[in-house]
Amino acid sequence: MTKATGPFEVTGGSEDAYDEDGGIRLTHASGTQRFEGDMAADGAVHWLMLYRPDKTAHFVGLQRVTGSLGGRQGSFVAAAEGDHAGSGSTITITIVAGSGSGELAGISGEGRLVAPGGPTGTYELEYTLD
DSSP states (O other), X not given: OEEEEEEEEEEEEEEEXXXXXXXXXXXXXXXXXXXXXXXXXXXXXXXEEEEOTTSOEEEEEEEEEEEEETTEEEEXXXXXXXXXXXXXXXXXXXEOTTOOEETTTTOEEEEEEEEOSSSEEEEEEEEEOO
16 A cells, blocks of 8 residues: 555635534535645545534545546545544545546545644545556
């Protein structure tokens, strides 16, 4: 496995509520990110979010990442699941089998993103390429 690390920045986003009951609010959020470091890429993500009354959240989503990873150009889709603790978020990602394109065809792997608060954070991705 090869390990990629670096910073990322959230570059845009929107969110719309679609259900609320008993203090639990469900929303759909979308966003864009810019990754740097070992991965020079742009990401586009869609989240389904569950907010609790204490302002914490749980969310799941799919993200397409397009750019360069380890010097190879292409894209892949990652399935993501995360938690927001009120001040920051931790997200685990798994590259969806068969989602790689270009020079990233055949990619597999998993990793995590950590955003301590605000629009910036770090990522770690361990991956293999066929």
